Amino acid sequence: MSLAKEITRIVKGKIKFNEPLSKHTSLRIGGPADYWVEPKDLEDLRVILEFALDRHLPWKVLGEGTNILARDRGFRGLIISLRGDCFQKLEFNEEKVAAGAGVLLSKLTSEAGERGLGGLEFAVGIPGTVGGGVVTNAGAQSVSVGDVTSSVKVLNPSRGISLLKKEDLKFDYGETVPFGYRTCNLGKDEVVLEAEMEFKKEDKDEIANLMKEHSRKRKETQPLREASAGCIFKNPSHVSAGELIDKAGLKGRRVGDAQVSTKHANFIINRGGAKAEEVFSLMETVREEVLRKMGIRLEPEIEIIG
Numbered sequence: 016m017s018l019a020k021e022i023t024r025i026v027k028g029k030i031k032f033n034e035p036l037s038k039h040t041s042l043r044i045g046g047p048a049d050y051w052v053e054p055k056d057l058e059d060l061r062v063i064l065e066f067a068l069d070r071h072l073p074w075k076v077l078g079e080g081t082n083i084l085a086r087d088r089g090f091r092g093l094i095i096s097l098r099g100d101c102f103q104k105l106e107f108n109e110e111k112v113a114a115g116a117g118v119l120l121s122k123l124t125s126e127a128g129e130r131g132l133g134g135l136e137f138a139v140g141i142p143g144t145v146g147g148g149v150v151t152n153a154g155a156q157s158v159s160v161g162d163v164t165s166s167v168k169v170l171n172p173s174r175g176i177s178l179l180k181k182e183d184l185k186f187d188y189g190e191t192v193p194f195g196y197r198t199c200n201l202g203k204d205e206v207v208l209e210a211e212m213e214f215k216k217e218d219k220d221e222i223a224n225l226m227k228e229h230s231r232k233r234k235e236t237q238p239l240r241e242a243s244a245g246c247i248f249k250n251p252s253h254v255s256a257g258e259l260i261d262k263a264g265l266k267g268r269r270v271g272d273a274q275v276s277t278k279h280a281n282f283i284i285n286r287g288g289a290k291a292e293e294v295f296s297l298m299e300t301v302r303e304e305v306l307r308k309m310g311i312r313l314e315p316e317i318e319i320i321g
């Protein structure tokens with residue numbers, strides 16, 4: 016029996032074959048994934064992960080694809096998306112919340128704000144899911160998801176479910192290269208199922224005002240109407256990558272439909288039909304020019320898959 020037939024037989028949730036990753040990344044770039052699965056429930060997720068392990072089938076969980084550059088050739092293997100209802104849990108209990116991995120960070124942020132729970136205001140405007148936010152320790156204004164996370168429930172295909180408490184979790188905020196940069200110490204084969212976060216009771220209006228202010232700043236400084244993956248390069252110590260790229264005179268530089276944003280130099284935007292190869296080529300130009308003119312080597316922040 017072909018792998019496709021076997022997957023169809025064992026999975027209860029949605030399955031797609033040769034699914035273009037350009038439909039699932041905020042850069043709108045990426046060739047097809049052989050198999051795309053949206054597990055119906057936890058058991059479905061467990062079954063497909065065990066299958067992938069057994070068949071040595073490469074797999075990857077994708078959140079909203081907002082920190083991803085997917086190659087033009089696509090992904091040879093299985094992409095798992097936790098969009099199903101089972102991963103959308105959002106349960107508030109006094110100053111805590113248990114949030115499913117598939118919940119949008121924006122939804123969690125606004126619901127916490129409406130309840131007068133402060134702590135996540137920084138996340139306004141950070142796209143993506145709770146799962147992606149934990150894995151990338153998403154943050155802004157020197158605060159990040161790790162600061163409010165008290166535990167994370169994960170599923171490992173060979174070890175089952177475990178609950179990682181605050182003391183087991185290590186979030187890196189790394190403002191500097193080569194130290195860890197926006198990471199969490201989860202293994203590559205661990206799937207985040209849910210995270211518990213703790214907030215502080217605060218004034219609703221103050222939270223709303225702070226969120227408005229963060230949102231205003233983002234709109235002012237980031238090309239939010241264009242397709243992008245946020246910041247492309249990590250910030251080297253004590254200087255922002257955007258500032259270096261700007262000073263190197265690279266704002267607006269294009270390769271095909273990939274362009275260094277004229278609004279924020281550390282964003283590469285897709286002007287419509289950009290290919291991953293064009294983004295790579297533009298990234299290489301930026302790195303070479305910044306190294307030549309500023310003597311600083313930039314490292315990618317986005318994750319490349321495929």
Ligand SMILES: Cc1cc2nc3c(=O)[nH]c(=O)nc-3n(C[C@H](O)[C@H](O)[C@H](O)COP(=O)(O)OP(=O)(O)OC[C@H]3O[C@@H](n4cnc5c(N)ncnc54)[C@H](O)[C@@H]3O)c2cc1C
Pocket residue numbers: 041075076077078079080081082083097116117140141142143144145146147148149150151152153154155197205206207208237239243244245246318
């Ligand atoms: C306009 C824009 C602005 C941005 N601003 C910021 C910002 O201010 N600060 C910031 O930190 N980031 C920012 N980002 C980057 C991005 O939004 C974050 O990194 C976000 O947390 C990624 O979440 P995601 O769900 O899209 O994850 P994805 O991009 O889909 O995946 C990221 C990683 O997480 C893994 N992953 C996702 N879900 C799970 C899961 N359930 N279990 C295990 N692994 C999982 C993936 O395998 C991948 O390795 C921005 C991006 C854009 C497009």
